[in-house]
Amino acid sequence: MHFFVILLALTLVPAAIAAQDTRTPSHCIALANDIDGAQYVHKASYNVDVASETVRIHYIAHASFLIRTAGGLNMVTDYTGFTGSAPMIPDVVTMNHAHETHWTAFPDPAIPHVLPGWGEFGQGIDHRVDLGEVLVRNVSTDIRSEWSGIEDNGNSIFVFEVAGLCIGHLGHLHHEPNDEQYAAIGRLDVVMAAVDGGNTVSLPTMMRIIDRLRSSIVIPMHWFGDFTLNHFLDGMRDTFQVVDVGGPALDVSLDRLPSRPTIMVLRPAWLTVQPE
Template sequence: MRLIVFLVLLCVAPIAALSQTRTPSHCIALAADIDGAQFLRRASYDVDVAPETVRLHYIAHASFLLRTNGGLNMVTDFTGFTGSAPMIPDVVMMNHAHDTHWTAFPDPAIPHVLEGWGEFGQGIDHRLDLGEVLVRNVSTDIRSQWSGVEENGNSIFIFEVAGLCIGHLGHLHHEPNAEQYAAIGRLDVVMAAVDGGTTVDLPTMIRILGRLKSSIVIPMHWFAQSTLDTFIAGMRDDFAVVEVGGPALDVSLDRLPSRPTVMVLRPAWLSVAADD
């Protein structure tokens, strides 16, 4: 009998060692846990992140690094280059509105490459559960290269991690409809394109952000300080504004601002010296 118990424990122990838990977010009930979670090795980029915290580093244009306490590195709107720091991301997300948002040649060593588009007009669905984080998407339209519309050609990527719901709106060209808003859910943090020209116009983006009611809004995809200033001026009535003073911000559920806040990050390539 003792031998049988011992053998059972030997079988169960490796499973327990592999299991990871994710603090539930309040993002959306439909984003449930998924069977078949995969667990990955730490990437070579090794920056400490506190428990129940996510580090957001604005790399360039619309590209951000999201790094977890468990060492997962995820890069949005990945172009193939993140800086001089040695890193093979665990997950990259891409949108194909312009070549500043994707690469046709991602490193084959990247375990998960999530394209934000599918067959023309069909969109794509991602539900990637890595235990510590759930990555999912909501498809929206983009303009085609001939100034038409590619339905479902853009993805809003959403990360449920450390009890937070973090969204990246991608190359959004229109206000989401009711079904898309419902699929997005309640975002604690949102990264939003604020150029007002190649993506959605500024009045529409400001209306979108007002409806999302996120605690933190991080502007991206601005081409000049004047464009950023115009966006901030339009947000000041309802949002506080904080100049972070660098490219990185650590976010946790218990430290979200009490008033909705625009937090301005200044993009910088990843480098070991900058983040040590």
């Protein structure tokens, strides 16, 4: 049985550690063999130091996640301008503009890398930000516009290559990727997937996407209560094991990925300064 070690240290790290100059090569575009007998690392508070060759994923809210590296880089997906009361300036933020809950028009100017998932209407955008320890790139997909039309290339799937892992955030996806987009995404070890079943793609479509991505860990997002979440989980139990982490954060490393595809349910929580 997989086990988790709950870390109770909750003091805020005063400053980010300098990023590493190199990163372990990922296998996003080359299919990898299953790693038998592997285990997850543990649940952890977002602000505790991250072990070497490990990535911390903290579910903030809705579709926003903090991805924190061993070198101290902080990246926030679907950034809305607010992550909680903790005084943290992310190094990278990604955004999609399907709804205001996925982006902000006024990101903090102190953020070094602000990556919108869209460009000029219908044109998409290309990002490839190499920070040494992590490579952040995107694959453009379509979205429904606010007038219920289709905005070509208005959404981005963001991929983070770090510590040998490929971590993907599907954004506000409204259609199954085509073969070219699947090829550009590659194999994802960890994927954050919207499972609302209506505002984004249907549940059968999302299940098919997840199956094709061959991810070891799936983290549901964009769910509006346990009824919606459980509907997704019930449809996936035949092929995925389901683990409710019981908290918002999880540490992951390449050598401890599960041998069986697993849905890891994180419970969202703002980033806060905890009392000593």
